[in-house]
Amino acid sequence: MRKQTDVLVLGGAGVDTIVHVPELPLPFADSYMIRPGIETRAGQSGDFVALGLHTLGLRTHHLDMIGDDHEGDLVRALHRDRGIPLTEAPLRGGTRRAVNLVGPDGRRLSLYDAARSDDSDRFDESTVRELAAVTRHAHVVITQPCAFTLPVLREAGVTISTDLHNWDGVDSYHEAFAVQADVVFLSTTALTDTERTMRDIAGRGRARTVVATAGAEGSYLLHDGELTHTPAVTPPAPVVDSNGAGDAFASGFLLGLLAGEHPRRCVLYGTVAGAHACTVPSTRTDAIGREELLATVAELETGCAAEGDLPAAGPA
Template sequence: MTEPRYDVVAIGNAVVDVIASCEDELIEELELNRGGMTLVDEARADDLYRAMPPAREVSGGSAANTLAGISTLGLQCAFIGQVADDQLGKVFRHDMRATGIDFDTPARQGEPATGRVLIFVTPDGERTMNTFLGAGQYLPASALDESLIASGAILYLEGYLWDPEEPRKAMRRAIEVARGAGRKVAFTASESFVIERHGDDFRDLIDNGMIDILFVNESELATLTGEPSFEKGFEMIAPKVPCLVATRSEKGAVADAGGVRASVPAEPVAKVVDTTGAGDQFAAGFLCGFAHGEELEKCLRRGAIAAAEVISHYGPRPETDLQKLMAEKL
């Protein structure tokens, strides 16, 4: 096996996040799925954008956010995702490269536009996301740089992107390439609604040993297993994957790797400002430790520290020096 060029190569949605603070009344008025993620078409996205209070726009997407955290922690990363040949696509590409992430997937010509996520943040810090996937849902297998995938120690896949047909085929091919090259495959379930639609696929990947690291939160685990008890659900999945990582919001996180179990409490936060990107940055911290061969508990601690940093401010990506922060806390 050749030495990997990248620590992590990720495939995910290439979208721009539009984030605005709002009152609970607006969530009700717009009939939004409070605290969840809803897929919307371009017309609905335009309507919601017009209804939003003043907002800030930053490049986002679950896997892209995770890579931003990993890159900040000093690891080498590359991203595969689809943008359109438009202004938002150019902004997204610039932001990724400026963060130190290699991103060379060719832009898609014509419609639809580059994707965006409209995020409404209520006073309690909860985020309500409405996603127009745009060009991202048309990532074809032909756009994959297979040599790039094979050169990454870990292939990280975003569950959100499993929903559209073309990217789903591309991700299946990417798994084949990564496993053929002897690399690890990490998968984040992303959201319960994705599991409701594609749970059979995910359970098949798990049962056939195609996933090495599985990230879920408490509700996703329940949806995946059909078991409301966290402990019972965790015990159902843990023997089937080399490493299972489950986040539990304020209750911390638990992981199992080869029968070795570890848990950590949530990292203290003075004030929860915006929970956008909490799971993404937890994965970033955890994968940083995993890539360095650290013990399971330390990997979890890294995840908790990164998640706490991102929920203390608006936006899904770190705003402080994560390397320095972790050096102080670990």
């Protein structure tokens, strides 16, 4: 039976308030004059992954808990305006929100409001089962209460990916996601030994594929025990904000994965999508399109072939 949805994204819906600061870390001062201003817009990790996948032409559905508030209306409007199906459950604490401090070089510092979620928050299991039954793949964001959906998704037979973001390799909250996903993304930001953490994830869990992104240093791929490095690519425009780059990387990678590409080529897809995201101002929610991504990848592969370093292609 042909599935109705390519990717079900669970969790990560919310609103960010963007504050441009003169530098990071921000020195203490009584006040700052902020230009180009302070703006609140919908878009957190799950929203960005769903938007990225949808823009790349994948049939995407987003499930999350959202508050009955103005911020929730912004999230609903984002999905409605972009044509991304959204199934929502009520979040009693209010829609998740964060403040992002963005420096002139595009680096950002996120301040997450941890008071919005409660340990008792749960998705309706029957809803998760119904959505999983018609989807090919599930991308699970590490927000509460997504960990409880992992066994249900596994029973439904869908493959699972997750992004541990800036996990330090120790914090126990992330472990349920790390060991139950087939594909694991994470950042090297807080890791003291990237390869050891990647191999630990693969050794203790289900993942055949672990990807660690390292910003301007590129990314590392562990697939079937082999570790490879992919350098970063030059962004198509000046870097203005790194917010959402990891989500864009995951979206690009999943496009390749669901097309049957080898993970090394999927990493190239993700690298191009992530570089594009760094050129998008933090107040906007734009994502790279399928044609642009594929054309850029083809150009890069032509260059790699000329240098004798073409990434392996074909089914994983």
